[in-house]
Amino acid sequence: IAGITQAPTSQILAAGRRMTLRCTQDMRHNAMYWYRQDLGLGLRLIHYSNTAGTTGKGEVPDGYSVSRANTDDFPLTLASAVPSQTSVYFCASGPGTSASADTQYFGPGTRLTVL
Amino acid sequence: GQNIDQPTEMTATEGAIVQINCTYQTSGFNGLFWYQQHAGEAPTFLSYNVLDGLEEKGRFSSFLSRSKGYSYLLLKELQMKDSASYLCAAMDSNYQLIWGAGTKLIIKP
Numbered sequence: 001i002a003g004i005t006q007a008p009t010s011q012i013l014a015a016g017r018r019m020t021l022r023c024t025q026d027m028r029h030n031a032m033y034w035y036r037q038d039l040g041l042g043l044r045l046i047h048y049s050n051t052a053g054t055t056g057k058g059e060v061p062d063g064y065s066v067s068r069a070n071t072d073d074f075p076l077t078l079a080s081a082v083p084s085q086t087s088v089y090f091c092a093s094g095p096g097t098s099a100s101a102d103t104q105y106f107g108p109g110t111r112l113t114v115l
Numbered sequence: 116g117q118n119i120d121q122p123t124e125m126t127a128t129e130g131a132i133v134q135i136n137c138t139y140q141t142s143g144f145n146g147l148f149w150y151q152q153h154a155g156e157a158p159t160f161l162s163y164n165v166l167d168g169l170e171e172k173g174r175f176s177s178f179l180s181r182s183k184g185y186s187y188l189l190l191k192e193l194q195m196k197d198s199a200s201y202l203c204a205a206m207d208s209n210y211q212l213i214w215g216a217g218t219k220l221i222i223k224p
Contacts, residue, residue: 042217
């Protein structure tokens with residue numbers, strides 16, 4: 001693995017189904033983030049993690065949950081998907097914690113369609 | 116509230132210079148980032164400014180005026196591969212990034 005990876009690349013999901021988007025980084029970054037990107041809108045932060053074992057809510061956390069059991073992995077779970085969660089999801093990581101102006105490095109994204 | 120404004124779309128000619136403007140309003144300020152995003156790809160880091168002035172990095176330069184809440188990205192000697200969206204993001208007092216919707220730059224031969 002080089003950098004930050006996400007899986008799956010794309011997914012079509014029926015409304016009401018549970019879905020976990022995976023994110024793994026091998027840069028030993030402390031901070032990790034989940035964003036969604038919708039046409040005409042800026043990236044919006046869903047959840048973040050300053051370091052392994054801690055998580056926080058971003059701008060649009062409702063309907064999503066995360067966990068950070070170790071440094072490398074930061075999965076995002078949709079407990080019961082709804083059509084408004086159709087979006088492109090980006091995972092990102094950065095070297096520091098929330099208290100630093102770190103550059104964020106992005107994974108390739110997951111394109112999710114909820115029908 | 117927190118807000119980032121940048122033009123939706125700009126068009127420029129190959130070999131020319133283009134300036135993409137960004138204005139921001141945030142609760143506190145810990146710097147201004149520019150990212151490039153090609154269609155269907157992830158954003159990639161271009162520049163970071165926290166002090167007033169111009170930072171030059173090859174064909175790309177970024178300027179910041181903290182007193183005016185204003186930044187611009189200057190792209191020189193435009194190439195076709197520069198066709199992409201350019202995202203402006205300001206870091207607030209909680210070190211969270213507030214993102215603009217992006218400026219789609221179209222380069223014509």
